[in-house]
Amino acid sequence: MEKKVLLFGGTSEGRELTRFGLPMIYSAATEYGAELARGAENTEIVVGRMDAREMKKFIDESHVACVIDATHPYAAGASENIRAACAACSVPLMRVLRRASEARRASLLVKSAAEAAEHIEKTSGNVLLTTGSKELAAFARVSDRSRLFVRVLPDPDVIKKCAELGFDSGHIIAMQGPFSAAMNEEMLRMTGARWLVTKDGGAAGGTGAKMDAAEKCGVSVIMIERPREEDGHSCAEALLWARRQLGLPRPPLFPMLTDLEGRSAVIAGGGAVAARRAATLIRCGAEVTVVSPEFCRELEELKCGLVRRKWEEADLDGASLAVAATDDREVNSEIGAAAKRRGIPVSVADNAAACSFFFPSLVTCGEASASVSAGALSPALTRRLAERLRSVWEEWVKEERSAVEGEKDKKNE
Ligand SMILES: C[C@@]1(CC(=O)O)C2=NC(=C\c3[nH]c(c(CCC(=O)O)c3CC(=O)O)Cc3[nH]c(c(CC(=O)O)c3CCC(=O)O)/C=C3\N/C(=C\2)[C@@H](CCC(=O)O)[C@]3(C)CC(=O)O)/[C@H]1CCC(=O)O
Ligand SMILES: NC(=O)c1ccc[n+]([C@@H]2O[C@H](COP(=O)([O-])OP(=O)(O)OC[C@H]3O[C@@H](n4cnc5c(N)ncnc54)[C@H](O)[C@@H]3O)[C@@H](O)[C@H]2O)c1
Numbered sequence: 001m002e003k004k005v006l007l008f009g010g011t012s013e014g015r016e017l018t019r020f021g022l023p024m025i026y027s028a029a030t031e032y033g034a035e036l037a038r039g040a041e042n043t044e045i046v047v048g049r050m051d052a053r054e055m056k057k058f059i060d061e062s063h064v065a066c067v068i069d070a071t072h073p074y075a076a077g078a079s080e081n082i083r084a085a086c087a088a089c090s091v092p093l094m095r096v097l098r099r100a101s102e103a104r105r106a107s108l109l110v111k112s113a114a115e116a117a118e119h120i121e122k123t124s125g126n127v128l129l130t131t132g133s134k135e136l137a138a139f140a141r142v143s144d145r146s147r148l149f150v151r152v153l154p155d156p157d158v159i160k161k162c163a164e165l166g167f168d169s170g171h172i173i174a175m176q177g178p179f180s181a182a183m184n185e186e187m188l189r190m191t192g193a194r195w196l197v198t199k200d201g202g203a204a205g206g207t208g209a210k211m212d213a214a215e216k217c218g219v220s221v222i223m224i225e226r227p228r229e230e231d232g233h234s235c236a237e238a239l240l241w242a243r244r245q246l247g248l249p250r251p252p253l254f255p256m257l258t259d260l261e262g263r264s265a266v267i268a269g270g271g272a273v274a275a276r277r278a279a280t281l282i283r284c285g286a287e288v289t290v291v292s293p294e295f296c297r298e299l300e301e302l303k304c305g306l307v308r309r310k311w312e313e314a315d316l317d318g319a320s321l322a323v324a325a326t327d328d329r330e331v332n333s334e335i336g337a338a339a340k341r342r343g344i345p346v347s348v349a350d351n352a353a354a355c356s357f358f359f360p361s362l363v364t365c366g367e368a369s370a371s372v373s374a375g376a377l378s379p380a381l382t383r384r385l386a387e388r389l390r391s392v393w394e395e396w397v398k399e400e401r402s403a404v405e406g407e408k409d410k411k412n413e
Contacts, residue, residue, distance in 0.1 A: 001063045003246055004023045004025050004065065005064070005066055005245075005246065006025045006059060006066075006068070007024055007067075007068045008028075008070060008078065008082055008413065009028055009033060010032075010034075011036075011070055011071065012036070014028070014036060014037065014236045016070075017068040017332055018037045018043050019040065021042050021238075022242055022243070022246075024042060024044070024363030025062060026040070026044070026046070027045075027050070028046075028311050029045075029071075030344075031047060046058075050081070051081055052080075052084040052393045053085075055081055056085040059085060060089060066092045066093070066241075066245040067082065068096055068242060070238070073200075074199055074226070094233055094238050094242075095232050096232060096233055096234070096235060097233070098201070101226075102207045103223060103225065108221070109223055109225050110224055113139065113197075114138045115244070116138070118141075118142060118196075120142050120148075123195070124147075124192070125194025125195060126147050126193045127147055127149065127194070127195040128151065129148060129149065130151045130198050131197055132199075133152045133161055135224075136150060136162065136165050136167075140165055140166065148167070150171060150172055152172065152173070152174055154174040154175060159172065160236060173191075177206055177208075179209060179239040181216070183209075183213075184210050185213040185216055189217065194221055195220055196210060196223075199223070199224045199226075200223050200224065200225055204306050213397075233353075237315065240353050240377075244378075245335060250377065253373050253375055255360060256357075260281065260285055261284070262285060262287065263320040263321075264286065264288075264289065264318055265288050265320060266290075266321075267290045267291070267321070267374050268290075268291050268311040268323070268324050268325060268331070269292050269326035269327065270293070270295035270296060271292075271296055273349050274323070274325040275290065275296055275298035278304050280362050281321075281323075284362075288302075289304065290304055290305065291315050292309075292311075293309060294308075301382075308329075311331060316335075316342055316344055319339075322346040323346070323347050324336055324348045329350055332349065332351065333351065333354060334352070336348040337357075347359040352376045355376075358373065358376050360373055360380045361383060361386035361405055363389045363390050363393050365398075368391060368393075368397045
């Protein structure tokens with residue numbers, strides 16, 4: 001039976017990961033979460049909350065080869081259960097977590113909904129609550145309830161809960177997001193809000209659009225901080241990881257052929273990987289600068305600029321292409337992010353998922369080149385294939401060149 005990825009979703013990251021046709025079981029706690037994945041190819045959907053024991057049983061019975069936890073950062077209970085179940089089944093697990101935080105834009109950071117409610121009680125003015133129905137009970141302590149407007153999903157159970165907590169229909173907005181900044185603005189105006197309460201859902205979770213709207217309307221934002229900073233991965237990392245775990249194929253990469261003659265390329269790091277890549281780029285006519293506190297002998301013998309210090313962001317000025325090949329994972333990741341911000345193609349040697357292009361294995365003879373790749377799934381396979389091709393390439397190029405010349409001569413006769 002085919003091995004599958006078990007994805008705990010119900011988030012935009014979860015939906016994103018169903019787009020690539022991996023054999024997958026998508027588990028969502030609610031109907032709403034399940035809806036996000038409806039229609040995804042090769043994906044079986046299961047709905048309903050499971051505790052750690054139920055998860056373990058499910059994993060054992062469903063041929064699950066690896067698990068991705070893409071649940072909401074606030075669903076800490078779910079993540080704990082998933083961790084426990086995976087440990088019990090010895091199944092590898094990767095946590096996907098949106099990284100971007102909007103916390104710096106908030107007027108006030110609080111630890112919980114209760115703390116937000118305490119603050120509201122001490123102030124005046126209307127409040128738009130966008131923290132969802134689960135947190136609603138905490139706001140019951142606000143004495144003047146007519147100040148509060150709540151935005152929730154149009155689910156009958158949720159509406160019932162709102163009513164039970166004393167929100168009348170004039171104070172409920174029941175609609176499914178995502179909401180644009182313009183939509184948020186209109187809702188802030190309509191409710192006459194002076195305060196907006198939100199979780200730190202990251203830009204992708206719609207928090208960015210709320211912050212933009214609040215800024216425009218002069219509304220102060222009370223933000224509930226994330227429970228704790230977990231070590232999370234991006235969707236791209238999880239996709240690559242799952243493919244490697246299961247040995248799943250992917251479409252081949254498209255080798256976009258780029259003319260680097262006379263253009264500048266910058267490399268951070270002075271070790272073996274930097275040297276190999278500098279040599280390839282120089283062969284392609286690029287003007288290469290390498291930045292590193294230390295250089296290996298191979299680099300000192302190449303025709304490239306050597307800058308003996310740690311990498312700085314300004315090293316990207318004027319570069320057409322960048323390579324991060326230091327042995328410091330954090331520095332490499334910073335270089336990747338900075339280059340992407342500037343629209344400079346970047347390869348990050350220790351993290352395939354952070355690359356905006358992959359460094360190819362290049363096989364050349366004069367201007368005739370071949371680019372070999374194993375789709376970034378196995379650099380070792382790439383190297384072996386390239387070596388095999390290198391062993392015949394020169395001979396092939398010579399033979400085929402003369403064949404082409406021969407055909408030309410024949411035509412000219
Ligand atoms: C082609 C080549 C060009 C070059 O480097 O010059 C190249 N890797 C080569 C060899 C090689 N690299 C590694 C090993 C050790 C064995 C192994 O781990 O499998 C070997 C094999 C060996 O040395 O035998 C380690 C490694 N590589 C990457 C990661 C991180 C990760 O995958 O996340 C790690 C773990 C690092 C760690 O542990 O920290 C990532 C990438 N390496 C790429 C290119 C990009 C994909 C290209 C494609 O396949 O499409 C990609 C995705 C991104 C990028 O760097 O742009 C070159 C062949 C040179 C040639 O012979 O011509
Ligand atoms: N993609 C690949 O083909 C591949 C292959 C093997 C290893 N790797 C990864 O690539 C990285 C480099 O591998 P290596 O074998 O060349 O390592 P290495 O240890 O030989 O070289 C690392 C270099 O980075 C420099 N450096 C450290 N901090 C720096 C900073 N802040 N600014 C500039 N330079 C800095 C060091 O001085 C050193 O010269 C490693 O992270 C390794 O995991 C990738």
